[in-house]
Every structure is written in structure tokens, then in C-alpha cells.
Amino acid sequence: MRHKFPRWSLSALLVLLLVPVQAAVENITFTTSSSNSSTVKIQFPNGTVTQIGGGNSTRVFTLQKNWTIDHVLTLPSNPSNITLSGVGIRSLAPDLASDATGGSVAVVYLDLSVNKIKSIDSVHFASKMIYLNMSYNAIERIGTVNPRWQNDSPGNSLSSLYLDHNAIVSLQGAIFPDSLPTLYLSFNRLESIDNASFPIGLTNLMLDNNPISSIRTVKFPSALATLSLMNNNLTTFNADLLPPSITTLCLTGNPLTTVYASEGQFTVLNHLANPKRTQLGANNSCDSIFSTNLSTAACPNSYKLLWNAFPICIVAPPTPSPSPTSESSHNQTTISIIIAVACAVVVALALIYYCRRYSDKDLRKDVVPNDIRFDPLFKEHRIPMKELETESVIAAGGFGIVYRATYRPSGETVAMKQLLPEKTHDTYAVEVFFQEIRLVSLLRHPNIVNFVGIAFTNLNNVTLVTELLPRGDLWTWLDRDPRQFSWTGGVENPIRGATVSKLQIVIDVLSALSYLHDLQPLLLHRDLKARNILLTETWVAKLTDFGTSRAYSEGDATMTAEIGTIPWIAPEVLRGDRYNEKADIYSFGVLLSEMDTCVVPYSHLLPVDCTNAGLDATRLHIVQSVAAGKLRPEFDPECPEWLLKIARDCLAFDAKTRPSAIDLCAEFQRIQASLRIDTRIEEP
Known part of the structure; x- marks a missing residue:
């Protein structure tokens, strides 16, 4: 029997809405009051107009039955979160700021993504709205985005506008709210942005995956901090178009040959904060700035090396x-x-x-899509920050940091995970962290770290609180003393009096993996390695770090920038091919090598005392060799034959031939029984 698990996406975790056909309505839930309307007025493709409403008190509008909606006439007044995603909507009424009775609509988050909407020109939306998602529609021309916002009235609070994955061919005539900070225009048909008039308060602009071939006269806002132009057709780029406020620039995936900058603007480039600014990056990564080597052939005079890596043509500043x-x-x-x-x-x-x-000190001054702080589903899980006493740092990575802390009311020791300070201003990093929190809160399994709650006082210190596992991660133990564990024996369990073997730890991991792969939709961990396996006082292994995990539906998974560490990644993922849960099985095979040798996979191939360029070249060789099936992780000469056979099956180049997690779990349990290894008594 498969576990029921809600089908979710990063843009719509609060409201689950599946609507392929018109049907009767049941289980409609949203706020109502004696004074305000609690109905939504819609029109079907056949012309029928109806109102639907309910009487439960909640801030979320939820549709649980199947619909195909042609036209939205009004929205309900009270819900702060409304999702009408994937229901076939073709058009919107000109006034969605008023409900069916003429009262004001109080929506804060409005998701109209994955529909067939062709225009939002001059549509009046609620003035207090923070988040508007129009992704995956058929918009060709933007026009005026909510005339009520144009004067930047005291009620205007729009923080994020999503217009990505549409058919927009030009920004000419587009009028945005002046104070809009974040605008997504990726995956459209824009060939030029020179005729655009961006809002003066814009700080984050995403223009990835458009056919933009040149940028000559565009005037970027003076407050712009992040500009992403990944995967366009730019061959040259003039940095003098950038404002001094720019901190993150993303140009990977462009066939760039030449970048120009004046002396002053070269200094601006030199202070960019991309995490891997000196490295050539992948086409889908904003960590790096460039993905091609730049040339000096077109430099009119001299050039300078940016970070001793990229030649920038130095030109005279614009002539007055x-x-x-x-x-x-x-x-x-x-x-x-x-x-x-x-x-x-x-x-x-x-x-x-x-x-x-x-x-x-309104918390809403810094808001990101699907902001978990305002999610009513997490209200009961919120822990006041003053009730957590931070003690020491347990671990830190590229995105987050984990602290040991005490929950004062009970004296319980817990783990607190937060984003690194420099990542709290990265909208993408914050969204991924919120996704991890939502996911961890839904998982319930004895071999997965337990969710305790969330804590925050503002966006910069949002905290995921989980149980603390006192023995830390598995890799630390393997690295500290490789002889401490064996496949059939190991450390003594001081509480239960039994011996804990690598075999038992593997069974714990497979139990958790079987649970994830048995969910509906199934869940891929995507970062399975010894560092992400934690150990309880009685040596029970538990999976952690779901920052790269995602729900899987057949046909939608290709490699993305946040996937886990390279040595553990399956060949099909490295190639950018479609993949499924069998990618986790490959990672499990690499984990078996890691546990058997107590060595980081492929670390013996890395040169000693080599330059960064040499290390990068070696890493690239490893990636290419694994992707082509020419390289596999090694095992110890004394590795048991039964383990080698299972590992070879897991590391098969053809993903279809790899075993499932549940079959692997059964096989390891059979081996454990045949070897008559003492099994650990479960924790109470």
C-alpha cells in the first residue's frame, strides 16, 4: 500500500488544485464573515456563470474537486491565499480587487499560473497583494500592471511578480508598479530589452532563457542588485549599463566573446558577490558569472583581468x-x-x-514567494525565538548553518538550521530553504530526522528546528576510525548492549529511502551520502538534509543547479537526461563504496598541490567519465562478495536495471538474517 503524499510545487504548496474537467463542487474552504462576501464568481467554457462559496473560517481558498474555468469574474473577499492554478482560465474580469458584493478583496498571495490567460493589461488586483504568479500562461503583451498600483499609493505592497514561461515578445509599453522589487521574465520570447521601462524600485530582475541577442541602450534601475541573463544569445556585454548597486550578475549560458567596461565600472565588476565568480559555470548556475572564455581580440585599446581570470576590454566612459x-x-x-x-x-x-x-516592524517588508512565515498551516508549529537558546555551531555548508540549541520550556536539546547571512538576500536560496522546511514538516518515518517547528523574528533568521542526533553524521565516524565499523560488526550499543554494524546502518537508510520512493508522488532525496546520515544515541541512522529533494512526476526531472555533490550523482543526471528514483539508487551504490573504503569517492584522482585550474580540470574529467560510464567508485580488496554484487547492480549505467529501494532493503535484511547478525532493538 502506497503512502498518500500531497502533490506539490514550490509555487503552490498551500493549495492543492487538480482540475482537468468540469465537475460538481465539494469541500470548498475559505474565510467568511457576516459582513463580507465569501464567494468566487466564475464562468465555464459553455457560458454558464456560477458562484461558489462556503462557510468555514480559514485564510486559504481551496478547491478539492475538478474544474475547467473559462473566465474569473470575482474573487472571494477574505482569503489571504488564493490558488487557481492549472484550471484552464482564459481571461480575467477587469476588476479583481472587489468581491461579488463590491467589497474589497484581501488576498495577499494570488497564484494564477499554468492557465491560458493572454492578458493582464489594466486588470485591477487587490492593492495589498504581495505575490502575483502569472507563470505558464499565454501572455504576449504586458501593458499596465494594475493601474491602482501606479501611483505607489500607501496600499501598494507587491513584492514579487512572476511573468516567466509566457510568450512575451516585447517590453515596450509595459508599465509596472514603481516600488516593485522582484520581477521574473524568464522563459519568454524577448529578443531585446532596450525599449523597456523598468520600475525604479526594482532590485531583482530575472531574464533567463530568452533569445536576447544584444543590450545597447537599456536603462537599468539605480537600485538593481541582481541581474540574471542566463541562457540568452549575448555575444558581447557592456558593463557600463549596470548601476553601481549591482552585486550579482549572471551571464552563464551565453556565447559571450567580449565584455566591455570603463575603469570605474571595472571596479563595480570587481566587487560582484557571485559565490564562484572566478570559475566557468554551467548554463543553469548563477554561482558563476561566465560560462565561456572571453577574448581580447575586439578590445579597442587595453584590457584588465577580472579576478585574474577574465579579460575585460577597458573603454572610455560614456561621452557627455x-x-x-x-x-x-x-x-x-x-x-x-x-x-x-x-x-x-x-x-x-x-x-x-x-x-x-x-x-x-511589519514582517512583510521582506517577502518571498510562498513565504512560510505567513502560512497558516505553520502557525501551530511556530516557536518563539526567545524560547531557543543557541549554544554552538554543529555544521555549516554552502547555503546553511546548523546550531546546537536548547528549547527552554522543556530543556530539550534541538538542532537549529538557518541560511548563511549572505544567502538571506538571495531570493532563490530563501525559496529553496522554505521548500525544505515544508517538506521536512510532512515526513514521518523512524529513519528520517523529526521536524520540531519553525522560529523567526524576520526573514533573515528563519529557522528550521529539528531533533538533535547526538552522535552526529556517519562520515565523521567513518573518517575518524575506519576500523571502528565492519559490515558484520562494529561498535557496542551502550544502551541496548548489541553490536552495530555497517549492514544495520544500511538497512536503516534503505528503510527511509523506501518510504520516500513509496510516497505519492514519490520523493527523490538527490543528495544521499554519509554526511547526510545522522546517528542517534543508540546508533539508529536517520536521513537528513532535504534541501535538494523534490517531488517527482514522470518526465519532468532534469538536472538542476542545486543537485547534490558531484561524486554521488548518477550518470543520467550529469548528462542532463531525464531521471527518476533510480538516480537515488545510484547514489546509494556510491554510498556503499564510501562506507566500505571510508574514503571520499574519486578523491585519489585529485592532484596534490595543484592549482585551482588543475583541480577544476580533474573534476571535469571525473564528471565526463562518470557520465559516459567509464568511471565507477572503488571498493576495498577485502569487500564481501555479496556486497560487491549489490553495489554493481546499484551502479549500473542503465538506470532501468538498478534495483528498487524496497527490494534492496529486503535483500540486506535477508543477508543480515543469514549471517545471524544481532539486530538493533528499535528506540522507544
Whole structure:
């Protein structure tokens, strides 16, 4: 019998909505009150118009039965979270800020993704909305995004606008709210952005996977911090178009040959904060800036090496316009003074408004899509930050840091996981962390680390609280004393009085993996290795670190930037092919090698005292060899034959021939019984 597990995505974890056909309505849930409307008015493809509503008190609008909706006439007034994703919507009424009775709509998160909507031009949305998702629709022209937001009225709070995966061919005439901080325009048909007028408050702009071939005259906002242009058709790039505020620039996946910059702008480039800025990156990674070697052939004069790695052509700064005549100069000076005074007044008024608006330290000032802090489903799991006493750092990685802490009310020792401070401003990293929290909160298995709750006071310290496993991770034990464990024996369990073997730990891992692969939809761990296996006081092994995990549906999985460490990744994933749960089985085969040799896989191939370039070349060779099936992890000469056979099956190049987790678990249990190894008594 398969476990029931909600089908989810990063953009819609709160509301689960499956709507292939028109059907009767049942189990509709959203807020109602005596004074406000609690109905949504919709129109079907056959022209029928209906209202649907309910009487339960909640902040989430949930549709549990199948629908095909042609036109949305009104939205309910009270729910803060509304999802109408994948229901075939073709058009929207011009006023979605008012409910069926004319009252105001209070929606904060509105998800209209995966529909057939062709236009949102001049559609009036709720003024208090923080998040609007229009991804995966058929929009060709943007027009005016909510006229009610254009004057940046006190009610305007839109933080994220998703227009990715549409059919937008031009940004000419597009009008956005001036204070919009995050705009997604990836996966469209944009060939140029020179005619765009971006909002002055924009800080994050995503333009990945468009056919943009040149950027010549675009004016980026002065506050822009992140610009992502991955996987476009740019052959040259002029860094002088960037504002001094830029901190992250993503140009991987472009056929770049030349980058130009003035002396001053070269300094701006030199201060970029991409994590792997000196390395050539993959096409889907924003860690690096470039994915091709740059040339100096087109440099008009001289060039400078950026971080001693990338040649940048140094050019003269933009030439100012010719001096006007005396009279026009006088007029120009007068106009400039007027403009300067006006700008100063506007800035002063904006600062006064900002301070008043945020004087109550409103948590919503920094909001990301699917912000877990405002998810009503997590309200009961919230732990006040003052009830957690941080003690020491347990572990740290590329994205997060884990602390040992005490939960004061009970005295229980727990683990606190947070993003690294420098990652809290990375929208993508925050979204992935929120995804991990949601996922861990849903998993229930004795061999998976237990979820305790979440804690925060603001976006910068959102914390995942889990049980603390006192013996730490498996790799630390294997590395500390390789002789401590064997496949059939090992350390004494001080509490139960039994011997703990590598074989028993493997069975624990497979039990957890079988559970994940048996969920509906099944879940891929995607980062299975000894460091992500923790041990309890009685040596029970538990899986942790679900930061790269994802639900799997057939046909949708290809390699993404966040997948786990290279040596454990299956060949089909490294090649960018479609993959399924058998990729986890390959990683399990590598784990068997890691446990058998107590050595990091392929570490013997890395040169000693080599340059970064040499290390990168070796790593690339390892990736290419594994992807081609020419390289596999090694095993100890004294490795048991039965283990070698299972490992070879798990490491098969053809994923279809690899065994399932549940079959592996049964096989290892059979071997354990045949060897008459003492099994550990389960923890109470």
C-alpha cells in the first residue's frame, strides 16, 4: 500500500488544485464573515456563470474537486491565499480587487499560473497583494500592471511578480508598479530589452532563457542588485549599463566573446558577490558569472583581468552631450535645479512614508514567494525565538548553518538550521530553504530526522528546528576510525548492549529511502551520502538534509543547479537526461563504496598541490567519465562478495536495471538474517 503524499510545487504548496474537467463542487474552504462576501464568481467554457462559496473560517481558498474555468469574474473577499492554478482560465474580469458584493478583496498571495490567460493589461488586483504568479500562461503583451498600483499609493505592497514561461515578445509599453522589487521574465520570447521601462524600485530582475541577442541602450534601475541573463544569445556585454548597486550578475549560458567596461565600472565588476565568480559555470548556475572564455581580440585599446581570470576590454566612459549655447545652458541649469529640488522633496516624502509604514516592524517588508512565515498551516508549529537558546555551531555548508540549541520550556536539546547571512538576500536560496522546511514538516518515518517547528523574528533568521542526533553524521565516524565499523560488526550499543554494524546502518537508510520512493508522488532525496546520515544515541541512522529533494512526476526531472555533490550523482543526471528514483539508487551504490573504503569517492584522482585550474580540470574529467560510464567508485580488496554484487547492480549505467529501494532493503535484511547478525532493538 502506497503512502498518500500531497502533490506539490514550490509555487503552490498551500493549495492543492487538480482540475482537468468540469465537475460538481465539494469541500470548498475559505474565510467568511457576516459582513463580507465569501464567494468566487466564475464562468465555464459553455457560458454558464456560477458562484461558489462556503462557510468555514480559514485564510486559504481551496478547491478539492475538478474544474475547467473559462473566465474569473470575482474573487472571494477574505482569503489571504488564493490558488487557481492549472484550471484552464482564459481571461480575467477587469476588476479583481472587489468581491461579488463590491467589497474589497484581501488576498495577499494570488497564484494564477499554468492557465491560458493572454492578458493582464489594466486588470485591477487587490492593492495589498504581495505575490502575483502569472507563470505558464499565454501572455504576449504586458501593458499596465494594475493601474491602482501606479501611483505607489500607501496600499501598494507587491513584492514579487512572476511573468516567466509566457510568450512575451516585447517590453515596450509595459508599465509596472514603481516600488516593485522582484520581477521574473524568464522563459519568454524577448529578443531585446532596450525599449523597456523598468520600475525604479526594482532590485531583482530575472531574464533567463530568452533569445536576447544584444543590450545597447537599456536603462537599468539605480537600485538593481541582481541581474540574471542566463541562457540568452549575448555575444558581447557592456558593463557600463549596470548601476553601481549591482552585486550579482549572471551571464552563464551565453556565447559571450567580449565584455566591455570603463575603469570605474571595472571596479563595480570587481566587487560582484557571485559565490564562484572566478570559475566557468554551467548554463543553469548563477554561482558563476561566465560560462565561456572571453577574448581580447575586439578590445579597442587595453584590457584588465577580472579576478585574474577574465579579460575585460577597458573603454572610455560614456561621452557627455556637447555643451549647449549660453541661453540653453542657462535654461538647462534652471531645469536641473528644479528637478533636483523636486527629487529631494519626493525622496523626503518617501522616507517619511516608509518610516511611518514600517515603524511597527511589519514582517512583510521582506517577502518571498510562498513565504512560510505567513502560512497558516505553520502557525501551530511556530516557536518563539526567545524560547531557543543557541549554544554552538554543529555544521555549516554552502547555503546553511546548523546550531546546537536548547528549547527552554522543556530543556530539550534541538538542532537549529538557518541560511548563511549572505544567502538571506538571495531570493532563490530563501525559496529553496522554505521548500525544505515544508517538506521536512510532512515526513514521518523512524529513519528520517523529526521536524520540531519553525522560529523567526524576520526573514533573515528563519529557522528550521529539528531533533538533535547526538552522535552526529556517519562520515565523521567513518573518517575518524575506519576500523571502528565492519559490515558484520562494529561498535557496542551502550544502551541496548548489541553490536552495530555497517549492514544495520544500511538497512536503516534503505528503510527511509523506501518510504520516500513509496510516497505519492514519490520523493527523490538527490543528495544521499554519509554526511547526510545522522546517528542517534543508540546508533539508529536517520536521513537528513532535504534541501535538494523534490517531488517527482514522470518526465519532468532534469538536472538542476542545486543537485547534490558531484561524486554521488548518477550518470543520467550529469548528462542532463531525464531521471527518476533510480538516480537515488545510484547514489546509494556510491554510498556503499564510501562506507566500505571510508574514503571520499574519486578523491585519489585529485592532484596534490595543484592549482585551482588543475583541480577544476580533474573534476571535469571525473564528471565526463562518470557520465559516459567509464568511471565507477572503488571498493576495498577485502569487500564481501555479496556486497560487491549489490553495489554493481546499484551502479549500473542503465538506470532501468538498478534495483528498487524496497527490494534492496529486503535483500540486506535477508543477508543480515543469514549471517545471524544481532539486530538493533528499535528506540522507544
